[in-house]
Amino acid sequence: MLVTTFLCIFNKIAGVVPSLRxxxxxxxxxxxxxxxxxxxxxxxxxxxxxxxxxxxxxxxxxxxxxxxxxxxxxxxxxxxxxxxxxxxxCFPAKTDTYEGATSVTTGWGTFFPDESPDTSRKEMGIRVLTEADCVKKFGANMLNTTTQICAGATGIVLNMYQGNSGDPLLVEHSNGLWYLAGLASWGYGYADGHVYTSLSAYRxxxxxxxxxxxxxxx
Structure with a gap:
């Protein structure tokens, strides 16, 4: 099975911060x-x-x-x-959904438009958007809501830029473990959201x- 028995690291964050080893x-x-x-x-x-x-x-x-x-x-x-x-x-089940969930994305890329690439990994707390908000933000013709989900730091100008494609979107389940909900796919740049490929859809x-x-x- 792809869902492992290993303990997924527990961590709660806010904003963009360096990841701990x-x-x-x-x-x-x-x-x-x-x-x-x-x-x-x-x-x-x-x-x-x-x-x-x-x-x-x-x-x-x-x-x-x-x-x-x-x-x-x-x-x-x-x-x-x-x-x-x-x-x-931890790999998600096909039936897992995450609308409105608090989530985390992490990686070595940049989170601000004029930021230089860093040698250390960073992480950012974001929220999974509803399907309606996702369509409103990015447009129905740009999305496949069956295989894609959106998440963002709504209300502040904070997003992913260079080097963040493929970064994980992680959501904590009720069992206290973090699951790989999605992979960063694309966004419009200077905006408060990003589109992720849903791992539940591609399990x-x-x-x-x-x-x-x-x-x-x-």
Missing amino acids: GDWAWSCSMRKPTSHICGGSLINGQWIVTAAHCVSSGTLASSYKWICGIYERNKQNTDIDFDNYVMPA DWVQGHVSTFPSGSD
């Missing part, structure tokens, strides 16, 4: 060759999920480098071994590919 232990940095370009999330010992547009069509998987379970982006590990700082994300697709392709397959 060991928090969000499934959060990963995608690099090519050494520069951070996208975020991703570890879902087991061999597989990471990210946004589709982060990966160029026809490019070998070996062209990218993933760094997981670290605080500083310029420190590299070679293997993904589970410990207190590296563990897989079967992800599970099918993970069980089909061998580890390290290009």
